[in-house]
Amino acid sequence: MSDAGQDTQHWFDGEAGPVVRPYAMTRGRTSSTVRHRLDLIAVVVPEPAAEDPGRDQTLSPEHVEIVERCRDTPQSIAELAAGLDLPVGVVRVLVGDLVEDELVHVTRPVPPAELPDVNILREVINGLRAL
Amino acid sequence: MAFGRSSHRPRPVSPVTLKLLVAGGFGVGKTTLVGAVSEIRPLRTEETLSEAGRPVDDVDGVEGKTTTTVAMDFGRITLREDLVLYLFGTPGQDRFWFLWDELAQGALGAVVLADTRRLADSFAAVDYFERRGIPFTVAVNCFEGADRFPAGTVRAALDLDPEVPLMMCDARDRESVKEVLVAVVEHALNRATLRREPAVN
Numbered sequence: 001m002s003d004a005g006q007d008t009q010h011w012f013d014g015e016a017g018p019v020v021r022p023y024a025m026t027r028g029r030t031s032s033t034v035r036h037r038l039d040l041i042a043v044v045v046p047e048p049a050a051e052d053p054g055r056d057q058t059l060s061p062e063h064v065e066i067v068e069r070c071r072d073t074p075q076s077i078a079e080l081a082a083g084l085d086l087p088v089g090v091v092r093v094l095v096g097d098l099v100e101d102e103l104v105h106v107t108r109p110v111p112p113a114e115l116p117d118v119n120i121l122r123e124v125i126n127g128l129r130a131l
Numbered sequence: 132m133a134f135g136r137s138s139h140r141p142r143p144v145s146p147v148t149l150k151l152l153v154a155g156g157f158g159v160g161k162t163t164l165v166g167a168v169s170e171i172r173p174l175r176t177e178e179t180l181s182e183a184g185r186p187v188d189d190v191d192g193v194e195g196k197t198t199t200t201v202a203m204d205f206g207r208i209t210l211r212e213d214l215v216l217y218l219f220g221t222p223g224q225d226r227f228w229f230l231w232d233e234l235a236q237g238a239l240g241a242v243v244l245a246d247t248r249r250l251a252d253s254f255a256a257v258d259y260f261e262r263r264g265i266p267f268t269v270a271v272n273c274f275e276g277a278d279r280f281p282a283g284t285v286r287a288a289l290d291l292d293p294e295v296p297l298m299m300c301d302a303r304d305r306e307s308v309k310e311v312l313v314a315v316v317e318h319a320l321n322r323a324t325l326r327r328e329p330a331v332n
């Protein structure tokens with residue numbers, strides 16, 4: 001990963017457009033070793049062990065940046081991709097690396113049909129009205 | 132807040148995350164709608180029509196429109212520290228339908244934005260959410276200069292089930308968009324309540 005982050009060109013979302021750039025940042029890997037595909041709204045939460053990820057020489061600046069961004073406010077995969085201006089696929093791979101290194105864990109979103117009770121939806125409605 | 136317990140920072144709260152989709156035809160106002168209510172500026176990964184090489188796109192009724200969305204609009208609404216709603220505006224062009232399947236999975240609900248001048252552009256989205264059983268609301272974006280039709284006429288043209296909410300909106304107006312989102316979640320709530328507590332008769 002040490003050669004990552006030098007490509008300052010604009011990245012198009014490889015999943016959306018006809019232009020698929022080589023995934024240099026992930027050394028060509030297009031799917032992470034984390035078995036399930038990380039959901040767009042799955043949330044990345046740093047582990048206490050990730051207190052100072054910058055000292056880990058095996059991590060790219062993008063890995064470190066992801067941990068830093070999630071430190072105070074855990075962020076979703078989609079949010080990280082938007083914030084870092086990286087394709088979702090690349091962020092999935094990078095987060096997969098961090099999970100493997102036990103620097104973060106990822107909470108899987110609860111499908112609406114499996115929400116423990118519907119009161120959460122009432123809270124969403126109230127929250128929207130109060131915006 | 133448990134300050135001073137150790138030298139470590141308090142563990143961050145991992146929020147419950149939900150998502151709503153915003154779908155609709157080309158230039159109907161999806162990006163405008165997401166931008167009217169969300170904290171994150173929409174992810175503007177767009178290309179110009181000429182670059183995309185699609186001379187056949189009918190842009191009638193979309194004055195001054197020169198770019199089209201390639202990726203998707205993305206917005207975050209923080210309802211509480213531990214409750215976050217994400218909005219995904221999906222590209223209106225048929226060639227981006229492959230994006231939808233991932234987005235639709237686990238979606239709380241959807242908004243189908245419609246323009247009465249181009250109502251047929253909404254058919255595909257209505258069809259999509261109907262077939263997948265995703266609760267959706269149709270919101271007619273009221274552009275100036277477009278004829279106003281009674282809701283019943285639009286409903287008939289789209290062949291909507293009676294339970295599907297249909298409303299008029301202004302995608303530029305925060306309050307109006309809030310009402311649309313509330314309608315979607317209320318619809319989802321009604322569905323969930325019916326499913327959990329089947330009528331006893």
Ligand SMILES: Nc1nc2c(ncn2[C@@H]2O[C@H](COP(=O)(O)OP(=O)(O)OP(=O)(O)O)[C@@H](O)[C@H]2O)c(=O)[nH]1
Nearest residue numbers: 157158159160161162163199200223274275301302
């Ligand atoms: N008058 C009026 N104009 C609007 C309204 N909503 C959007 N617009 C304008 O219509 C044009 C298209 O709106 P967008 O939000 O970009 O539409 P879109 O659905 O995201 O378009 P694509 O992503 O290309 O499919 C923009 O110039 C908007 O400013 C509205 O409610 N009233």
Ligand SMILES: [Mg+2]
Nearest residue numbers: 161162200204
């Ligand atoms: Mg758009």
